[in-house]
Amino acid sequence: DTANAIDALSQEGLSEEPVQQEKEAGGSGGVGTWEVVVAGERKKQQRRKKGKTRMGSADDNMNDDDNEGGDEDDDKGSGERGSERQREHPFIVTEPGEVARGKKNGLDYLFHLYEQCRDFLIQVQNIAKERGEKCPTKVTNQVFRYAKKAGASYINKPKMRHYVHCYALHCLDEEASNALRRAFKERGENVGAWRQACYKPLVAIAARQGWDIDAIFNAHPRLAIWYVPTRLRQLCHSERSNAAAAAAAAASSCISGGADHLPF
Amino acid sequence: DTANAIDALSQEGLSEEPVQQEKEAGGSGGVGTWEVVVAGERKKQQRRKKGKTRMGSADDNMNDDDNEGGDEDDDKGSGERGSERQREHPFIVTEPGEVARGKKNGLDYLFHLYEQCRDFLIQVQNIAKERGEKCPTKVTNQVFRYAKKAGASYINKPKMRHYVHCYALHCLDEEASNALRRAFKERGENVGAWRQACYKPLVAIAARQGWDIDAIFNAHPRLAIWYVPTRLRQLCHSERSNAAAAAAAAASSCISGGADHLPF
DNA sequence: AGAAGGACCAGTGGTCCGTA
DNA sequence: AGAAGGACCAGTGGTCCGTA
Numbered sequence: 001d002t003a004n005a006i007d008a009l010s011q012e013g014l015s016e017e018p019v020q021q022e023k024e025a026g027g028s029g030g031v032g033t034w035e036v037v038v039a040g041e042r043k044k045q046q047r048r049k050k051g052k053t054r055m056g057s058a059d060d061n062m063n064d065d066d067n068e069g070g071d072e073d074d075d076k077g078s079g080e081r082g083s084e085r086q087r088e089h090p091f092i093v094t095e096p097g098e099v100a101r102g103k104k105n106g107l108d109y110l111f112h113l114y115e116q117c118r119d120f121l122i123q124v125q126n127i128a129k130e131r132g133e134k135c136p137t138k139v140t141n142q143v144f145r146y147a148k149k150a151g152a153s154y155i156n157k158p159k160m161r162h163y164v165h166c167y168a169l170h171c172l173d174e175e176a177s178n179a180l181r182r183a184f185k186e187r188g189e190n191v192g193a194w195r196q197a198c199y200k201p202l203v204a205i206a207a208r209q210g211w212d213i214d215a216i217f218n219a220h221p222r223l224a225i226w227y228v229p230t231r232l233r234q235l236c237h238s239e240r241s242n243a244a245a246a247a248a249a250a251a252s253s254c255i256s257g258g259a260d261h262l263p264f
Numbered sequence: 265d266t267a268n269a270i271d272a273l274s275q276e277g278l279s280e281e282p283v284q285q286e287k288e289a290g291g292s293g294g295v296g297t298w299e300v301v302v303a304g305e306r307k308k309q310q311r312r313k314k315g316k317t318r319m320g321s322a323d324d325n326m327n328d329d330d331n332e333g334g335d336e337d338d339d340k341g342s343g344e345r346g347s348e349r350q351r352e353h354p355f356i357v358t359e360p361g362e363v364a365r366g367k368k369n370g371l372d373y374l375f376h377l378y379e380q381c382r383d384f385l386i387q388v389q390n391i392a393k394e395r396g397e398k399c400p401t402k403v404t405n406q407v408f409r410y411a412k413k414a415g416a417s418y419i420n421k422p423k424m425r426h427y428v429h430c431y432a433l434h435c436l437d438e439e440a441s442n443a444l445r446r447a448f449k450e451r452g453e454n455v456g457a458w459r460q461a462c463y464k465p466l467v468a469i470a471a472r473q474g475w476d477i478d479a480i481f482n483a484h485p486r487l488a489i490w491y492v493p494t495r496l497r498q499l500c501h502s503e504r505s506n507a508a509a510a511a512a513a514a515a516s517s518c519i520s521g522g523a524d525h526l527p528f
Numbered sequence: 529a530g531a532a533g534g535a536c537c538a539g540t541g542g543t544c545c546g547t548a
Numbered sequence: 549a550g551a552a553g554g555a556c557c558a559g560t561g562g563t564c565c566g567t568a
Protein backbone atom coordinates (compact mmCIF):
# COMPACT_ATOMS: atom_id res chain seq x y z
CA ASP A 1 0.00 0.00 0.00
CA THR A 2 2.67 2.45 1.00
CA ALA A 3 5.25 0.40 -0.89
CA ASN A 4 6.32 3.18 -3.19
CA ALA A 5 6.59 5.69 -0.42
CA ILE A 6 9.93 6.79 -1.77
CA ASP A 7 8.28 8.00 -4.91
CA ALA A 8 6.14 10.18 -2.74
CA LEU A 9 9.08 12.17 -1.48
CA SER A 10 8.81 15.87 -1.27
CA GLN A 11 11.34 17.71 -3.39
CA GLU A 12 13.74 19.13 -0.91
CA GLY A 13 11.81 21.97 0.60
CA LEU A 14 12.59 24.74 2.97
CA SER A 15 12.83 22.66 6.08
CA GLU A 16 15.35 19.85 5.90
CA GLU A 17 13.80 17.56 8.46
CA PRO A 18 10.80 16.30 6.51
CA VAL A 19 12.90 15.06 3.62
CA GLN A 20 15.40 13.37 5.90
CA GLN A 21 12.68 11.68 7.83
CA GLU A 22 10.85 10.65 4.72
CA LYS A 23 13.95 8.83 3.59
CA GLU A 24 14.39 7.06 6.90
CA ALA A 25 10.79 6.00 6.98
CA GLY A 26 10.80 5.07 3.31
CA GLY A 27 11.25 1.33 3.30
CA SER A 28 9.14 0.19 6.19
CA GLY A 29 6.34 2.67 6.45
CA GLY A 30 5.34 1.29 9.81
CA VAL A 31 3.91 3.29 12.63
CA GLY A 32 6.92 2.93 14.86
CA THR A 33 9.18 4.78 12.48
CA TRP A 34 7.54 8.04 13.41
CA GLU A 35 9.10 7.94 16.79
CA VAL A 36 12.16 9.17 14.95
CA VAL A 37 10.17 12.21 14.00
CA VAL A 38 9.05 12.75 17.56
CA ALA A 39 12.60 12.46 18.80
CA GLY A 40 13.99 15.02 16.37
CA GLU A 41 12.64 18.33 17.52
CA ARG A 42 12.23 21.18 15.12
CA LYS A 43 15.16 23.46 14.61
CA LYS A 44 13.58 26.19 12.58
CA GLN A 45 12.52 29.42 14.13
CA GLN A 46 8.76 29.62 14.25
CA ARG A 47 7.95 33.25 13.60
CA ARG A 48 4.65 34.66 14.81
CA LYS A 49 4.27 38.14 13.50
CA LYS A 50 6.18 38.79 10.35
CA GLY A 51 9.87 38.91 10.96
CA LYS A 52 9.53 39.17 14.70
CA THR A 53 11.51 36.08 15.65
CA ARG A 54 10.94 35.17 19.23
CA MET A 55 13.24 33.03 21.29
CA GLY A 56 12.70 31.32 24.59
CA SER A 57 9.52 29.38 23.94
CA ALA A 58 10.58 25.83 24.63
CA ASP A 59 9.43 23.05 22.37
CA ASP A 60 7.07 21.58 24.89
CA ASN A 61 5.62 24.91 25.79
CA MET A 62 2.41 25.27 23.85
CA ASN A 63 1.50 28.51 25.60
CA ASP A 64 0.90 31.40 23.33
CA ASP A 65 2.69 34.08 25.33
CA ASP A 66 3.02 36.59 22.56
CA ASN A 67 1.34 39.58 24.03
CA GLU A 68 4.00 41.55 25.82
CA GLY A 69 4.26 45.04 24.47
CA GLY A 70 0.76 45.65 23.33
CA ASP A 71 1.42 47.11 19.90
CA GLU A 72 0.38 44.74 17.21
CA ASP A 73 0.08 47.11 14.31
CA ASP A 74 2.10 48.79 11.57
CA ASP A 75 4.65 45.99 11.44
CA LYS A 76 4.75 46.53 7.71
CA GLY A 77 8.32 46.67 6.51
CA SER A 78 9.95 45.42 9.68
CA GLY A 79 10.99 42.14 8.09
CA GLU A 80 14.68 42.84 7.98
CA ARG A 81 15.51 39.89 10.21
CA GLY A 82 16.82 37.89 7.23
CA SER A 83 14.53 34.84 7.55
CA GLU A 84 12.22 34.91 4.54
CA ARG A 85 8.82 33.35 4.89
CA GLN A 86 9.04 29.79 3.61
CA ARG A 87 6.42 27.38 2.36
CA GLU A 88 6.12 23.90 1.01
CA HIS A 89 6.43 23.63 -2.73
CA PRO A 90 3.07 23.69 -4.49
CA PHE A 91 1.51 20.46 -5.67
CA ILE A 92 1.29 19.48 -9.30
CA VAL A 93 -0.79 16.74 -10.86
CA THR A 94 1.36 13.63 -11.14
CA GLU A 95 0.59 10.10 -12.20
CA PRO A 96 0.77 7.34 -9.62
CA GLY A 97 4.43 6.64 -8.88
CA GLU A 98 5.68 9.75 -10.60
CA VAL A 99 8.14 12.00 -8.79
CA ALA A 100 7.57 15.70 -9.22
CA ARG A 101 10.41 17.62 -10.84
CA GLY A 102 11.67 21.03 -9.82
CA LYS A 103 10.26 22.92 -6.89
CA LYS A 104 7.02 20.96 -6.90
CA ASN A 105 5.43 18.15 -4.93
CA GLY A 106 3.50 15.25 -6.41
CA LEU A 107 0.19 13.73 -5.44
CA ASP A 108 1.68 10.55 -3.97
CA TYR A 109 3.39 12.87 -1.53
CA LEU A 110 0.09 14.60 -0.82
CA PHE A 111 -1.58 11.31 0.00
CA HIS A 112 1.39 10.30 2.06
CA LEU A 113 0.78 13.32 4.28
CA TYR A 114 -2.62 11.86 5.15
CA GLU A 115 -0.98 8.63 6.20
CA GLN A 116 1.43 10.58 8.35
CA CYS A 117 -1.43 12.38 10.03
CA ARG A 118 -2.97 9.02 10.75
CA ASP A 119 0.26 7.90 12.42
CA PHE A 120 0.30 11.05 14.52
CA LEU A 121 -3.31 10.49 15.50
CA ILE A 122 -2.48 6.96 16.61
CA GLN A 123 0.30 8.30 18.76
CA VAL A 124 -1.96 10.90 20.31
CA GLN A 125 -4.52 8.20 20.95
CA ASN A 126 -1.98 5.97 22.65
CA ILE A 127 -0.83 8.78 24.90
CA ALA A 128 -4.43 9.66 25.78
CA LYS A 129 -5.25 6.05 26.60
CA GLU A 130 -2.18 5.72 28.81
CA ARG A 131 -3.19 8.82 30.73
CA GLY A 132 -6.86 7.91 30.89
CA GLU A 133 -7.85 11.04 29.00
CA LYS A 134 -10.40 11.63 26.29
CA CYS A 135 -9.24 9.84 23.16
CA PRO A 136 -9.77 11.56 19.80
CA THR A 137 -11.22 9.50 16.97
CA LYS A 138 -10.52 12.13 14.33
CA VAL A 139 -7.60 14.25 13.22
CA THR A 140 -8.23 17.21 15.50
CA ASN A 141 -6.40 20.43 16.26
CA GLN A 142 -4.60 18.51 18.96
CA VAL A 143 -3.17 16.14 16.37
CA PHE A 144 -2.00 18.98 14.15
CA ARG A 145 -0.35 20.59 17.15
CA TYR A 146 1.32 17.29 18.01
CA ALA A 147 2.56 16.88 14.46
CA LYS A 148 4.06 20.33 14.50
CA LYS A 149 5.74 19.70 17.83
CA ALA A 150 7.08 16.44 16.47
CA GLY A 151 8.85 18.35 13.70
CA ALA A 152 6.38 17.82 10.88
CA SER A 153 6.01 21.54 10.28
CA TYR A 154 4.93 20.86 6.71
CA ILE A 155 1.63 19.47 7.99
CA ASN A 156 -1.09 22.01 8.67
CA LYS A 157 -4.83 22.01 9.00
CA PRO A 158 -5.91 24.20 6.06
CA LYS A 159 -3.87 22.13 3.62
CA MET A 160 -5.07 18.78 4.89
CA ARG A 161 -8.70 19.87 4.99
CA HIS A 162 -8.39 21.33 1.50
CA TYR A 163 -7.56 18.00 -0.13
CA VAL A 164 -9.48 15.56 2.08
CA HIS A 165 -11.92 14.62 -0.63
CA CYS A 166 -9.07 13.92 -3.04
CA TYR A 167 -7.64 11.52 -0.51
CA ALA A 168 -11.11 10.05 -0.04
CA LEU A 169 -11.34 9.20 -3.71
CA HIS A 170 -7.86 7.67 -3.54
CA CYS A 171 -9.04 5.47 -0.64
CA LEU A 172 -12.44 4.51 -1.98
CA ASP A 173 -11.66 3.92 -5.64
CA GLU A 174 -7.95 3.95 -6.34
CA GLU A 175 -8.52 2.94 -9.97
CA ALA A 176 -10.78 5.91 -10.62
CA SER A 177 -8.42 8.19 -8.72
CA ASN A 178 -5.44 7.04 -10.77
CA ALA A 179 -7.32 7.42 -14.02
CA LEU A 180 -8.33 10.95 -13.09
CA ARG A 181 -4.75 11.86 -12.26
CA ARG A 182 -3.49 10.55 -15.59
CA ALA A 183 -6.20 12.34 -17.51
CA PHE A 184 -5.60 15.67 -15.81
CA LYS A 185 -1.86 15.39 -16.12
CA GLU A 186 -2.17 14.66 -19.82
CA ARG A 187 -4.44 17.66 -20.31
CA GLY A 188 -1.96 19.82 -18.42
CA GLU A 189 -4.54 20.88 -15.84
CA ASN A 190 -3.42 22.50 -12.64
CA VAL A 191 -3.95 21.15 -9.15
CA GLY A 192 -7.02 23.25 -8.52
CA ALA A 193 -8.80 21.79 -11.53
CA TRP A 194 -7.89 18.26 -10.54
CA ARG A 195 -9.07 18.91 -7.01
CA GLN A 196 -12.42 20.17 -8.26
CA ALA A 197 -12.79 17.14 -10.50
CA CYS A 198 -12.40 14.77 -7.55
CA TYR A 199 -15.86 15.67 -6.25
CA LYS A 200 -17.85 14.15 -9.06
CA PRO A 201 -16.76 10.51 -8.78
CA LEU A 202 -17.24 10.72 -5.04
CA VAL A 203 -20.80 11.89 -5.44
CA ALA A 204 -21.34 9.00 -7.84
CA ILE A 205 -20.06 6.59 -5.21
CA ALA A 206 -22.40 8.12 -2.65
CA ALA A 207 -25.30 7.78 -5.06
CA ARG A 208 -24.63 4.05 -5.34
CA GLN A 209 -24.57 3.69 -1.55
CA GLY A 210 -27.68 5.51 -0.44
CA TRP A 211 -26.18 9.01 -0.31
CA ASP A 212 -24.82 8.61 3.21
CA ILE A 213 -21.38 10.12 2.82
CA ASP A 214 -20.71 9.96 6.55
CA ALA A 215 -21.33 6.22 6.55
CA ILE A 216 -19.03 5.85 3.55
CA PHE A 217 -16.22 7.69 5.30
CA ASN A 218 -16.75 5.81 8.55
CA ALA A 219 -16.74 2.43 6.85
CA HIS A 220 -13.20 2.96 5.59
CA PRO A 221 -10.56 2.65 8.31
CA ARG A 222 -8.16 5.22 6.88
CA LEU A 223 -10.88 7.65 5.91
CA ALA A 224 -12.92 7.42 9.11
CA ILE A 225 -10.48 9.63 10.95
CA TRP A 226 -11.18 12.60 8.67
CA TYR A 227 -14.11 14.96 8.93
CA VAL A 228 -16.35 14.88 5.88
CA PRO A 229 -15.68 18.13 4.01
CA THR A 230 -18.58 20.55 4.04
CA ARG A 231 -18.51 21.01 0.30
CA LEU A 232 -18.68 17.29 -0.39
CA ARG A 233 -21.57 16.93 2.03
CA GLN A 234 -23.40 19.75 0.29
CA LEU A 235 -22.82 18.28 -3.15
CA CYS A 236 -24.14 14.90 -2.05
CA HIS A 237 -27.20 16.54 -0.54
CA SER A 238 -28.13 18.67 -3.53
CA GLU A 239 -27.43 15.84 -5.94
CA ARG A 240 -29.68 13.55 -3.93
CA SER A 241 -32.41 16.19 -4.08
CA ASN A 242 -31.99 16.42 -7.83
CA ALA A 243 -32.15 12.67 -8.20
CA ALA A 244 -35.24 12.47 -6.02
CA ALA A 245 -36.94 15.23 -7.96
CA ALA A 246 -36.12 13.56 -11.24
CA ALA A 247 -37.42 10.24 -9.97
CA ALA A 248 -40.60 11.88 -8.77
CA ALA A 249 -41.12 13.59 -12.10
CA ALA A 250 -40.58 10.33 -13.95
CA ALA A 251 -43.00 8.51 -11.70
CA SER A 252 -45.53 11.27 -12.06
CA SER A 253 -45.26 11.27 -15.83
CA CYS A 254 -45.67 7.49 -15.78
CA ILE A 255 -48.82 7.74 -13.71
CA SER A 256 -50.28 10.45 -15.80
CA GLY A 257 -49.64 8.32 -18.86
CA GLY A 258 -46.90 10.08 -20.75
CA ALA A 259 -44.97 13.26 -21.39
CA ASP A 260 -47.45 14.95 -23.67
CA HIS A 261 -49.39 16.80 -21.02
CA LEU A 262 -48.51 18.52 -17.82
CA PRO A 263 -48.87 16.25 -14.79
CA PHE A 264 -50.80 18.81 -12.72
CA ASP B 265 -39.09 0.88 30.48
CA THR B 266 -40.69 4.28 30.78
CA ALA B 267 -43.93 2.69 31.91
CA ASN B 268 -44.08 4.52 35.21
CA ALA B 269 -43.32 7.85 33.63
CA ILE B 270 -46.18 9.40 35.58
CA ASP B 271 -44.37 8.66 38.79
CA ALA B 272 -41.49 10.70 37.44
CA LEU B 273 -43.53 13.87 37.32
CA SER B 274 -41.98 17.05 38.51
CA GLN B 275 -43.83 18.68 41.36
CA GLU B 276 -45.44 21.68 39.82
CA GLY B 277 -42.56 24.03 39.38
CA LEU B 278 -42.19 27.56 38.29
CA SER B 279 -42.98 26.96 34.65
CA GLU B 280 -46.28 25.28 34.04
CA GLU B 281 -45.46 23.76 30.68
CA PRO B 282 -43.20 20.94 31.80
CA VAL B 283 -45.78 19.48 34.14
CA GLN B 284 -48.56 19.75 31.60
CA GLN B 285 -46.48 18.13 28.92
CA GLU B 286 -45.28 15.43 31.23
CA LYS B 287 -48.86 14.47 31.85
CA GLU B 288 -49.70 14.38 28.17
CA ALA B 289 -46.65 12.30 27.40
CA GLY B 290 -47.21 10.12 30.41
CA GLY B 291 -48.91 7.05 29.01
CA SER B 292 -47.15 6.49 25.74
CA GLY B 293 -43.65 7.79 26.19
CA GLY B 294 -43.04 7.63 22.46
CA VAL B 295 -40.86 9.99 20.51
CA GLY B 296 -43.72 11.56 18.63
CA THR B 297 -45.32 12.96 21.74
CA TRP B 298 -42.59 15.52 22.03
CA GLU B 299 -43.83 17.32 19.01
CA VAL B 300 -46.38 18.70 21.44
CA VAL B 301 -43.53 20.22 23.32
CA VAL B 302 -42.09 21.71 20.17
CA ALA B 303 -45.44 23.15 19.22
CA GLY B 304 -46.01 24.85 22.54
CA GLU B 305 -43.55 27.68 22.66
CA ARG B 306 -42.33 29.03 25.94
CA LYS B 307 -44.34 31.78 27.54
CA LYS B 308 -42.04 32.76 30.34
CA GLN B 309 -39.82 35.75 30.15
CA GLN B 310 -36.21 34.75 29.84
CA ARG B 311 -34.30 37.27 31.90
CA ARG B 312 -30.63 37.84 31.20
CA LYS B 313 -29.24 40.08 33.89
CA LYS B 314 -31.02 39.97 37.18
CA GLY B 315 -34.45 41.50 37.03
CA LYS B 316 -33.80 43.16 33.71
CA THR B 317 -36.64 41.58 31.77
CA ARG B 318 -36.19 42.12 28.07
CA MET B 319 -38.92 41.90 25.50
CA GLY B 320 -38.79 41.61 21.75
CA SER B 321 -36.49 38.63 21.23
CA ALA B 322 -38.60 36.30 19.13
CA ASP B 323 -38.62 32.64 19.91
CA ASP B 324 -36.78 31.61 16.80
CA ASN B 325 -34.22 34.30 17.17
CA MET B 326 -31.21 32.73 18.84
CA ASN B 327 -29.18 35.89 18.45
CA ASP B 328 -27.80 37.29 21.64
CA ASP B 329 -28.52 40.93 20.99
CA ASP B 330 -28.32 42.07 24.55
CA ASN B 331 -25.69 44.71 24.30
CA GLU B 332 -27.44 47.98 23.63
CA GLY B 333 -26.75 50.48 26.34
CA GLY B 334 -23.36 49.42 27.44
CA ASP B 335 -23.79 49.54 31.20
CA GLU B 336 -23.69 46.07 32.63
CA ASP B 337 -22.77 46.89 36.16
CA ASP B 338 -24.20 47.82 39.57
CA ASP B 339 -27.51 46.15 38.81
CA LYS B 340 -27.59 45.19 42.46
CA GLY B 341 -30.96 46.00 43.91
CA SER B 342 -32.61 46.84 40.62
CA GLY B 343 -34.79 43.75 40.71
CA GLU B 344 -38.05 45.61 41.22
CA ARG B 345 -39.58 44.31 38.01
CA GLY B 346 -41.63 41.76 39.95
CA SER B 347 -40.38 38.56 38.26
CA GLU B 348 -38.29 36.71 40.80
CA ARG B 349 -35.55 34.42 39.60
CA GLN B 350 -37.06 30.97 39.37
CA ARG B 351 -35.52 27.52 39.35
CA GLU B 352 -36.53 23.93 39.24
CA HIS B 353 -37.18 22.36 42.60
CA PRO B 354 -34.14 20.57 43.98
CA PHE B 355 -33.87 16.82 43.71
CA ILE B 356 -34.27 14.51 46.64
CA VAL B 357 -33.37 10.85 46.85
CA THR B 358 -36.48 8.84 46.08
CA GLU B 359 -37.08 5.12 45.64
CA PRO B 360 -38.03 3.86 42.21
CA GLY B 361 -41.64 4.78 41.56
CA GLU B 362 -41.85 7.21 44.44
CA VAL B 363 -43.24 10.69 43.83
CA ALA B 364 -41.42 13.47 45.59
CA ARG B 365 -43.54 15.48 48.05
CA GLY B 366 -43.47 19.21 48.53
CA LYS B 367 -41.28 21.46 46.46
CA LYS B 368 -38.93 18.68 45.45
CA ASN B 369 -38.29 16.51 42.42
CA GLY B 370 -37.59 12.78 42.52
CA LEU B 371 -34.97 10.71 40.78
CA ASP B 372 -37.37 9.08 38.33
CA TYR B 373 -37.99 12.59 37.10
CA LEU B 374 -34.26 13.20 36.87
CA PHE B 375 -33.77 10.13 34.71
CA HIS B 376 -36.78 11.08 32.65
CA LEU B 377 -34.99 14.32 31.73
CA TYR B 378 -32.25 12.23 30.12
CA GLU B 379 -34.84 10.45 28.01
CA GLN B 380 -36.27 13.79 26.97
CA CYS B 381 -32.84 14.98 25.90
CA ARG B 382 -32.53 11.85 23.84
CA ASP B 383 -35.81 12.66 22.12
CA PHE B 384 -34.60 16.18 21.40
CA LEU B 385 -31.36 14.81 20.00
CA ILE B 386 -33.29 12.51 17.69
CA GLN B 387 -35.28 15.46 16.43
CA VAL B 388 -32.14 17.50 15.84
CA GLN B 389 -30.62 14.55 14.02
CA ASN B 390 -33.66 14.19 11.79
CA ILE B 391 -33.59 17.86 10.89
CA ALA B 392 -29.87 17.69 10.15
CA LYS B 393 -30.30 14.63 7.94
CA GLU B 394 -33.11 16.29 6.02
CA ARG B 395 -30.96 19.31 5.38
CA GLY B 396 -27.82 17.32 4.59
CA GLU B 397 -25.95 18.91 7.46
CA LYS B 398 -23.56 17.47 10.00
CA CYS B 399 -25.48 15.16 12.27
CA PRO B 400 -24.63 15.14 15.98
CA THR B 401 -24.21 11.78 17.69
CA LYS B 402 -24.13 13.24 21.19
CA VAL B 403 -26.19 15.65 23.23
CA THR B 404 -24.42 18.85 22.24
CA ASN B 405 -24.96 22.53 22.94
CA GLN B 406 -27.11 22.56 19.83
CA VAL B 407 -29.46 20.03 21.40
CA PHE B 408 -29.74 22.00 24.62
CA ARG B 409 -30.50 25.11 22.61
CA TYR B 410 -33.15 23.23 20.66
CA ALA B 411 -34.70 21.91 23.88
CA LYS B 412 -34.92 25.41 25.29
CA LYS B 413 -36.48 26.73 22.11
CA ALA B 414 -38.96 23.88 22.21
CA GLY B 415 -40.12 25.05 25.60
CA ALA B 416 -38.21 22.67 27.83
CA SER B 417 -36.61 25.49 29.78
CA TYR B 418 -36.07 23.17 32.73
CA ILE B 419 -33.38 21.31 30.76
CA ASN B 420 -29.92 22.80 30.91
CA LYS B 421 -26.40 21.63 30.32
CA PRO B 422 -24.83 21.99 33.79
CA LYS B 423 -27.62 19.98 35.39
CA MET B 424 -27.58 17.19 32.83
CA ARG B 425 -23.80 16.90 32.90
CA HIS B 426 -23.82 16.90 36.69
CA TYR B 427 -25.87 13.73 36.97
CA VAL B 428 -24.78 11.82 33.86
CA HIS B 429 -23.00 9.11 35.80
CA CYS B 430 -26.07 8.57 37.96
CA TYR B 431 -28.08 8.00 34.82
CA ALA B 432 -25.33 5.72 33.57
CA LEU B 433 -25.67 3.49 36.59
CA HIS B 434 -29.43 3.46 36.09
CA CYS B 435 -28.89 2.31 32.49
CA LEU B 436 -26.14 -0.21 33.10
CA ASP B 437 -27.35 -1.88 36.30
CA GLU B 438 -30.84 -0.82 37.23
CA GLU B 439 -30.93 -3.27 40.13
CA ALA B 440 -27.84 -1.79 41.72
CA SER B 441 -29.09 1.71 41.02
CA ASN B 442 -32.42 0.97 42.68
CA ALA B 443 -30.75 -0.61 45.70
CA LEU B 444 -28.52 2.42 46.12
CA ARG B 445 -31.48 4.76 45.96
CA ARG B 446 -33.37 2.78 48.62
CA ALA B 447 -30.33 2.63 50.89
CA PHE B 448 -29.61 6.35 50.63
CA LYS B 449 -33.23 7.29 51.09
CA GLU B 450 -33.46 5.15 54.21
CA ARG B 451 -30.34 6.71 55.64
CA GLY B 452 -31.75 10.15 54.93
CA GLU B 453 -28.78 11.14 52.76
CA ASN B 454 -29.04 14.17 50.51
CA VAL B 455 -28.78 14.17 46.73
CA GLY B 456 -25.13 15.14 46.74
CA ALA B 457 -24.18 12.13 48.82
CA TRP B 458 -26.20 9.80 46.62
CA ARG B 459 -24.62 11.31 43.53
CA GLN B 460 -21.14 10.74 44.92
CA ALA B 461 -22.01 7.15 45.77
CA CYS B 462 -23.00 6.40 42.18
CA TYR B 463 -19.36 6.48 41.07
CA LYS B 464 -18.22 3.39 42.92
CA PRO B 465 -20.50 0.76 41.36
CA LEU B 466 -19.71 2.23 37.94
CA VAL B 467 -16.00 1.83 38.49
CA ALA B 468 -16.67 -1.74 39.55
CA ILE B 469 -18.53 -2.35 36.30
CA ALA B 470 -15.64 -0.86 34.36
CA ALA B 471 -13.22 -3.11 36.24
CA ARG B 472 -15.15 -6.16 35.11
CA GLN B 473 -15.07 -4.99 31.48
CA GLY B 474 -11.45 -4.08 30.94
CA TRP B 475 -11.65 -0.51 32.29
CA ASP B 476 -12.80 0.97 28.99
CA ILE B 477 -15.51 3.31 30.21
CA ASP B 478 -15.91 4.84 26.75
CA ALA B 479 -16.64 1.44 25.26
CA ILE B 480 -19.14 0.76 28.04
CA PHE B 481 -20.99 3.98 27.35
CA ASN B 482 -20.93 3.45 23.61
CA ALA B 483 -22.24 -0.09 23.85
CA HIS B 484 -25.45 1.10 25.48
CA PRO B 485 -27.83 2.81 23.07
CA ARG B 486 -29.27 5.31 25.56
CA LEU B 487 -25.95 6.06 27.17
CA ALA B 488 -23.89 6.37 24.00
CA ILE B 489 -25.29 9.84 23.33
CA TRP B 490 -23.75 11.25 26.53
CA TYR B 491 -20.18 12.35 26.98
CA VAL B 492 -18.33 10.32 29.59
CA PRO B 493 -17.96 12.62 32.61
CA THR B 494 -14.40 13.68 33.30
CA ARG B 495 -14.56 12.66 36.94
CA LEU B 496 -15.75 9.15 36.10
CA ARG B 497 -13.01 8.76 33.54
CA GLN B 498 -10.42 9.86 36.09
CA LEU B 499 -11.73 7.48 38.72
CA CYS B 500 -11.59 4.56 36.32
CA HIS B 501 -8.07 5.46 35.35
CA SER B 502 -6.67 5.79 38.85
CA GLU B 503 -8.49 2.70 40.02
CA ARG B 504 -7.02 0.75 37.13
CA SER B 505 -3.57 1.97 38.07
CA ASN B 506 -4.15 0.87 41.63
CA ALA B 507 -5.35 -2.54 40.51
CA ALA B 508 -2.37 -2.94 38.20
CA ALA B 509 0.06 -1.95 40.94
CA ALA B 510 -1.56 -4.37 43.35
CA ALA B 511 -1.41 -7.15 40.81
CA ALA B 512 2.23 -6.42 40.11
CA ALA B 513 3.04 -6.44 43.80
CA ALA B 514 1.25 -9.74 44.26
CA ALA B 515 3.06 -11.29 41.32
CA SER B 516 6.36 -9.96 42.57
CA SER B 517 5.80 -11.36 46.03
CA CYS B 518 4.87 -14.69 44.49
CA ILE B 519 8.04 -14.81 42.45
CA SER B 520 10.17 -13.88 45.37
CA GLY B 521 8.56 -16.72 47.28
CA GLY B 522 6.47 -15.02 49.91
CA ALA B 523 5.87 -11.91 51.97
CA ASP B 524 8.61 -12.41 54.57
CA HIS B 525 11.31 -10.49 52.74
CA LEU B 526 11.38 -7.45 50.52
CA PRO B 527 11.21 -8.35 46.85
CA PHE B 528 14.09 -6.09 45.79
C1' DA C 529 -2.52 33.65 -12.36
C1' DG C 530 -2.54 29.68 -8.79
C1' DA C 531 -1.53 28.00 -4.34
C1' DA C 532 0.16 27.42 0.77
C1' DG C 533 -1.01 28.38 5.51
C1' DG C 534 -1.23 32.02 9.52
C1' DA C 535 -4.65 33.54 11.88
C1' DC C 536 -9.20 34.61 12.83
C1' DC C 537 -14.09 33.61 14.33
C1' DA C 538 -18.43 31.64 15.78
C1' DG C 539 -19.97 28.36 18.31
C1' DT C 540 -18.21 23.90 21.68
C1' DG C 541 -17.32 21.23 25.81
C1' DG C 542 -16.70 21.88 30.32
C1' DT C 543 -17.76 23.64 34.83
C1' DC C 544 -17.19 27.50 38.22
C1' DC C 545 -19.23 30.37 41.20
C1' DG C 546 -22.50 34.12 42.05
C1' DT C 547 -27.33 33.10 43.25
C1' DA C 548 -31.50 31.62 45.80
C1' DA D 549 -25.98 24.11 54.66
C1' DG D 550 -27.08 22.05 49.83
C1' DA D 551 -28.31 22.71 45.13
C1' DA D 552 -29.72 24.81 40.34
C1' DG D 553 -27.96 27.05 36.28
C1' DG D 554 -26.20 31.62 33.99
C1' DA D 555 -22.33 32.65 32.14
C1' DC D 556 -17.65 32.35 31.35
C1' DC D 557 -13.31 30.36 29.22
C1' DA D 558 -9.83 27.71 26.82
C1' DG D 559 -9.33 25.37 23.10
C1' DT D 560 -12.31 23.48 18.40
C1' DG D 561 -13.76 23.10 13.64
C1' DG D 562 -13.79 25.62 9.80
C1' DT D 563 -11.87 28.47 6.27
C1' DC D 564 -10.76 33.30 4.67
C1' DC D 565 -7.65 36.19 2.89
C1' DG D 566 -3.21 38.58 3.32
C1' DT D 567 1.03 36.49 1.52
C1' DA D 568 4.60 34.73 -1.66
